[in-house]
């Protein structure tokens with residue numbers, strides 16, 4: 001009996017998602033005669049049973065298309081917004097899985113998606129994931145598809161910002177995506193030749209950043225480019241967050257937990273607008289005009305790079321091979337020129353942070369980049 005494969009895309013969209021859908025689908029159809037069904041808008045469409053037949057026509061012409069033809073959402077199986085409340089809809093998804101006689105559900109997403117897929121695994125479903133995100137923050141895979149495209153978009157933006165910064169003798173602060181992890185800001189900062197790179201993993205001292213910029217100015221450099229991850233934090237902010245986290249861990253009762261969680265939420269809220277505040281601080285501390293560019297969703301949009309198309313297709317076809325072998329409960333990870341199945345429980349809910357002693361950090365320091373510390 002031919003196997004039936006369900007596919008959904010979950011979490012933030014990313015270049016390469018359609019290449020991955022195509023890779024899984026074409027291999028499943030052409031190599032193994034499987035049937036392939038897409039569920040729309042992530043776990044929400046899986047719960048609502050909204051499907052799209054992924055036959056050869058549907059899979060044709062999507063390799064180069066940005067976003068996801070299935071749509072996506074950040075809805076979680078066990079905390080699904082239904083009628084204004086967050087409901088556990090996992091059992092409905094289990095019913096839908098069996099109603100479609102699925103042999104496996106393939107979830108394209110990041111660490112959060114792996115965590116949600118693992119929950120379905122624990123309910124007895126065959127699930128697999130492919131590592132997708134522009135943040136490149138999924139552990140146990142060399143890279144995630146989406147990262148290479150976003151890296152090129154952010155790098156080209158930094159290239160373009162150099163000429164206007166130079167013309168106006170300005171500091172240009174460019175905010176790059178990555179609200180918890182700094183791979184994209186670090187990689188684009190190095191590739192774009194940013195003079196300062198600030199990432200969440202290396203809390204910064206704004207005085208040290210200003211000193212580096214003043215030093216550049218004194219040596220005749222007419223501008224500075226500051227690449228800052230949206231989640232970059234100052235040393236003071238990091239200390240406040242550590243304090244709130246410690247209070248949360250030591251909380252003895254519901255009241256103390258609620259207070260600590262409120263403190264954490266307040267700190268997260270206070271982080272909004274950090275990039276604008278940083279630019280204003282640097283202008284004040286250096287006497288140089290500063291301007292801000294927030295790249296935002298440009299980094300998630302448009303056609304995937306060749307490298308992302310290649311990576312997504314490799315992972316997708318490897319996924320179909322594993323399905324044929326009956327290997328489930330894994331993330332299909334990129335390992336060098338090949339792929340490797342990694343048990344979902346090793347990936348679920350984890351993030352790959354930039355180690356402060358990582359080679360890329362050393363590279364940035366070696367070319368004289370200020371990392372704010």
Ligand code: F6P
Nearest residue numbers: 012133134135177178179230300
């Ligand atoms: O996880 C990818 C990502 O683009 C992050 O870099 C960014 O902080 C976040 O998604 C934005 O989330 P949303 O698309 O829900 O606004």
